């Protein structure tokens with residue numbers, strides 16, 4: 001008998017039909033003799049709709065109240081799913097994040113899991129019931145308040161429970177057949193990957209492939225949890241995310257996949273004195289806002305000699321805050337002005353085989369040049385090359401790079417549900 005953690009994303013439980021379909025699948029797994037713990041997301045676009053609603057009553061809702069509101073989404077789906085499973089004659093119990101022992105720090109909107117105490121989940125399993133846990137939410141012991149883990153956080157709930165319970169596998173059910181070489185909504189000829197290393201998946205997730213949430217991949221890697229990403233709409237084998245350091249080996253292709261991200265903006269600090277210590281000063285100010293910055297480029301300034309321009313990318317959501325603190329320190333730092341550009345797109349090409357293959361960058365840049373796409377920023381790591389282009393060319397960029405690296409298949413990838421929101 002195995003212990004299986006199954007996570008169903010919002011697209012898999014978008015409506016009553018979806019909930020019944022998923023319930024059947026869970027019952028089959030239970031009846032095959034497995035212990036089953038299910039983590040469920042809010043139905044369809046519920047989380048986005050709740051966010052819109054919050055914004056319409058308050059431009060800057062309090063974090064505590066926003067978390068109260070958003071966690072209601074998962075409460076709805078967990079209860080409905082438990083009812084549907086019981087309707088099929090199998091015992092099921094639903095639990096909120098705090099009931100399931102998801103203990104987090106106190107950071108509303110992006111809380112981190114600090115402990116998992118799934119006593120009640122174990123009790124449910126002991127009496128033969130399926131345990132259904134609301135994803136994306138936790139509880140802080142210090143404040144006594146409910147928290148959320150950040151968008152896409154149900155993946156992390158599932159992985160953390162799998163690790164704490166010592167599950168045999170953590171299955172992530174979604175609306176595509178697994179992890180593809182590119183988002184199948186953008187590249188219909190994308191290829192399904194059978195096995196990918198957690199190292200590569202981490203880079204793809206960080207670069208915007210939202211099929212898995214980056215913190216879930218990190219957590220799985222650290223705790224040695226095997227992830228199986230697959231479709232809830234069929235029984236096809238999905239993609240295994242493996243940890244080669246655990247003794248699993250695989251031949252590494254040069255390129256694993258391509259990810260794109262439209263959620264970032266670029267800030268340019270124009271006319272910074274070109275003397276030691278200025279970058280340190282600027283990024284210390286930026287760090288004080290807790291913003292996650294990504295690519296950084298410094299150029300000779302367009303403004304005058306002896307000056308530099310420093311550009312960096314960051315999530316659009318943090319743009320206003322960072323501009324504000326930088327502006328307030330303009331005289332200390334001594335720069336001329338700030339520019340804000342939220343019409344950028346970032347493309348990342350990821351593959352562990354890049355380490356031992358020359359010419360990958362040249363091929364990437366040539367493919368973009370042939371398509372007339374201008375590159376504005378470049379950054380590389382050992383197994384990734386990222387470029388910034390105009391936002392409106394990003395999908396075209398992904399398609400031409402996908403073809404240039406011979407990743408296309410004849411088959412058309414199926415997207416079963418979801419709105420891609």
Ligand code: ADP
Nearest residue numbers: 009010011174178179180182183185209210211
């Ligand atoms: P869920 O509701 O199950 O959490 P998400 O919408 O968060 O689903 O994630 C699934 C979506 O991720 C797919 O519909 C697909 O459009 C998108 N996606 C982006 N990059 C990839 C990729 N490389 N492989 C598969 N899907 C991807």
Ligand code: ASP
Nearest residue numbers: 041047136151152153154
């Ligand atoms: N419902 C949350 C969101 O939409 C969490 C999740 O689906 O993983 O971000």
Ligand code: MG
Nearest residue numbers: 009152210211
């Ligand atoms: Mg998701």
